[in-house]
Amino acid sequence: MQTPSPSARPHVVIIGCGFGGLEAARKLQRADVDVTVIDKTNHHLFQPLLYQVATAGLAAPSIAAPVRALFRKQANVTTLLAEVTGIDPAARSIRLGDGSDVSYDHLIVAAGATHSYFGHDEWSGAAPGLKTLADAFEIRRRVLMSFETAETTADPERRRALLTFVVIGAGPTGVEMAGTLAEIAKHTLAGEFRRIDPGSAQVLLVEGGPRVLQAMPESLSQKALEQLEKLGVEVRLNARVTAIDDSGLEVQTGGGPDGAPVQSYRIPSSCVVWAAGVAASPLGRMLGAATGVECDRAGRIKVEPDLSLAGHPEISVVGDLAAAMSHAPGKPPKPVPGVSPGAKQAGRAAAANILRRLAGQPTEPFRYADYGNLATIGRNSAVVDLGTPFGPLRFSGRLAWLFWLFAHAYFLIGFRNRVVVMWDWASAYWSFQRNARVVADVQGRSES
Numbered sequence: 231m232q233t234p235s236p237s238a239r240p241h242v243v244i245i246g247c248g249f250g251g252l253e254a255a256r257k258l259q260r261a262d263v264d265v266t267v268i269d270k271t272n273h274h275l276f277q278p279l280l281y282q283v284a285t286a287g288l289a290a291p292s293i294a295a296p297v298r299a300l301f302r303k304q305a306n307v308t309t310l311l312a313e314v315t316g317i318d319p320a321a322r323s324i325r326l327g328d329g330s331d332v333s334y335d336h337l338i339v340a341a342g343a344t345h346s347y348f349g350h351d352e353w354s355g356a357a358p359g360l361k362t363l364a365d366a367f368e369i370r371r372r373v374l375m376s377f378e379t380a381e382t383t384a385d386p387e388r389r390r391a392l393l394t395f396v397v398i399g400a401g402p403t404g405v406e407m408a409g410t411l412a413e414i415a416k417h418t419l420a421g422e423f424r425r426i427d428p429g430s431a432q433v434l435l436v437e438g439g440p441r442v443l444q445a446m447p448e449s450l451s452q453k454a455l456e457q458l459e460k461l462g463v464e465v466r467l468n469a470r471v472t473a474i475d476d477s478g479l480e481v482q483t484g485g486g487p488d489g490a491p492v493q494s495y496r497i498p499s500s501c502v503v504w505a506a507g508v509a510a511s512p513l514g515r516m517l518g519a520a521t522g523v524e525c526d527r528a529g530r531i532k533v534e535p536d537l538s539l540a541g542h543p544e545i546s547v548v549g550d551l552a553a554a555m556s557h558a559p560g561k562p563p564k565p566v567p568g569v570s571p572g573a574k575q576a577g578r579a580a581a582a583n584i585l586r587r588l589a590g591q592p593t594e595p596f597r598y599a600d601y602g603n604l605a606t607i608g609r610n611s612a613v614v615d616l617g618t619p620f621g622p623l624r625f626s627g628r629l630a631w632l633f634w635l636f637a638h639a640y641f642l643i644g645f646r647n648r649v650v651v652m653w654d655w656a657s658a659y660w661s662f663q664r665n666a667r668v669v670a671d672v673q674g675r676s677e678s
Contacts, residue, residue, distance in 0.1 A: 239264050240588060242581075243324060243334035245314050245513070247274050247297050249570045250340035250549035253577035259304050261585055266332060268324070270313040272297055275363065276642055278570060279651070281403055284366040284503075285373065285410040286418075286664040292650050294363065295643045314341070314513060319521050319542050336544050336584045339517060340577060343550035343568065346509035346528065353474040357502040360403060369503055371669045373411065376501045377419060380426050391498040393431040396479060398471055399506030400437035401445070402605040405454060407503055408435040409608035412461045417609075417662040433463045434497065436481060438470045438506070443613065445567070446603055450613040453626040457611040474502060508568065510551045521545065526553045535563075535595035537580045543587070546580035549573035556598035566598045570641075575599065606634045609659070 240263045244251045247269040258265050273294040282288040301307040310332070316325035317339075323331045345359035358368050373395065380392040395415075397408040412433045419428035435442070435458065441451045442458070442465060458465055466481070473480035478498040484490035510529035518525040523539045525531050530553040533539060537546045537554060548554070554576060555563035566572045575598055583593040602616035602623075612630035616623040635655060642648050658664060 240335045241266065241333065242336045242338065242584060243268065243332060244338045244340060245269075245324070246340035246342055246511075246549070246551075247300075247309075248277075248340060248342045248549060248573065250342075250573035250577035250580075251338065252300065253574045254338050254340065254548065254581040255301065255304070255307055257578045257581035258306070258585070261306070261581075261588075263306060263336075263584075263588070265304075265307045266310060266334075267297065267301065267307060268310045268312055268314060268326070268332070269297055270311070271362070272311050273363075274300060274643060276647075277361070278638060279642075280360055280363070280366050281407050281410065283363065283666065284360055284369040285407065285414060286370055286667040287410065287658060288651060288654055289666045290363050290366070292647055292654065293642065295647065300643065317513075317517055317520050319545065322544065334544075336587070337546070338577070338580050338584075339513065339545065339547045339551060340549045340573070341511035341513040341551050343508045343510055344512070345504060346507035347504065348507055350474075353504070356474045356476050357398060357479075357504040359504040360407070361508075370666075371671070372501045373414070374667060374669055377423065377426070377428055377431075379500075381423050382425075387498070389426065391478065392500045393426070393428075394434065394497065394499040394501075395431060396434045396436060396497060396499045396502045398436050398479075398502065398504050400435055400439070400442035400465070400467075401505060402443065402603075404435060404437070404503075404505035405442055405458065405605055405607055407505060408433055408463045408465075409458060409461050409606070409611065412458075412463050413608050413662075414664065416462060418664050418667075420662075434499075435463050435465045436469045436471060436479075436497075437465070437467050440467055442467075443603075443605055446605075446613065446615050447622075447624060450615055450624055450626060454605065454607055454613050457607040457613075457626070461608045461611065471506070476500075478502075508550065514547075514551045517545075517547070528553075536583050536593040537576060537596050538583070538593070543593075546583065548576035548580050552576065554596060554598075556600075557595035558597050564598075566596075567600075569603070571601060572598055604630070604634050604637065606631060 243266045276293040279293045297309050313327040323333045347353045376392045380389045383389045395411050397404045415431035416429045443451045443454050470482045472482050482494045485492040514529045514531045518531050532553045535557050539545045550568045554566040579596045600617050604614040606612040610628045612634040613626045614630040639648050
């Protein structure tokens with residue numbers, strides 16, 4: 231069944247209500263168009279704080295907002311809870327999971343990214359990644375149940391594996407996850423067990439490259455390493471994971487340009503978290519096949535300077551799904567990083583270009599404004615790299631941590647969420663407690 235536009239006005243369909251999709255819809259709020267937002271979940275997720283749900287620092291509703299509530303007052307928006315299973319550019323229609331079709335005049339694809347296990351998808355069961363609330367619930371369950379099982383385990387080797395937590399990948403998510411796990415072991419759970427000492431837990435951060443936070447300047451990378459080690463995290467650099475199973479992982483070192491001998495060893499662990507790689511949503515390759523537009527190795531579809539597809543100006547792709555370039559005047563094009571500010575800016579730019587097309591005006595190339603990077607390591611520890619008109623501003627430690635706190639609270643969706651998150655953070659700071667330590671199902675996925 232074909233679902234037409236709600237009226238005779240131009241119909242803009244947006245696939246995905248992440249940062250890019252949300253900003254695109256908001257940009258069209260006062261436009262004389264009908265907008266349909268399609269997402270396979272019913273909520274917008276503030277992913278930069280998802281690791282705090284996984285580590286019991288925040289409850290899920292604090293970083294998520296119902297999609298329908300976000301557009302309650304935007305009369306030109308219709309929201310559909312559905313999964314896109316096909317796109318027909320020739321017919322300008324989208325096939326949904328229930329078999330129905332949605333027609334469009336203009337399409338913005340903002341389906342985001344998923345985990346990449348570099349060709350080893352079989353690792354996903356033993357080492358979950360962190361992209362959705364379901365992922366966060368599962369990681370939280372595994373972390374908390376590792377301590378609970380260790381309390382009832384008599385075998386010292388088994389107990390050691392249960393109290394060894396491994397995070398693979400030292401990007402922002404991996405660094406934040408590792409630092410928080412160390413805080414949970416040493417502070418949050420202190421005094422709550424009688425047969426084990428949670429503080430004896432070992433937290434390992436395994437990185438295949440030569441340093442942590444490789445997207446940041448080397449000076450801040452070193453600061454982050456020092457702060458991680460101060461928290462008790464053991465960082466292993468130039469360590470490549472070669473195998474993962476339910477009882478641990480295999481790691482290989484050496485073999486680099488320095489000619490170091492190749493060595494392999496095993497880390498017994500019952501709780502491994504994957505933070506090493508991302509890939510574009512499968513919708514990228516689906517769209518590439520339908521339009522004849524090339525995708526890169528990560529599955530991101532290559533876009534024109536105005537974020538549209540070659541030969542299909544009515545289709546725009548933004549966020550992690552797009553291999554986009556920033557086109558600043560007088561400068562060579564630069565790749566747009568896969569971060570939330572990039573997705574937000576691209577969503578607004580794609581929507582603005584649709585309005586230009588409707589007005590008969592030429593579109594404009596996308597220009598990304600890089601405001602810098604920041605990552606928190608743990609209590610009173612963070613690194614900040616800001617872009618300013620006067621050059622980069624870089625700092626670390628307590629001041630950077632406070633900056634990180636207020637910046638993330640500011641960008642949360644909704645006043646209530648900002649207040650609740652700030653209250654939870656203040657409470658956790660003074661009490662060392664994490665109030666979201668609830669597991670609904672010790673065998674499967676928790677749901678709150």
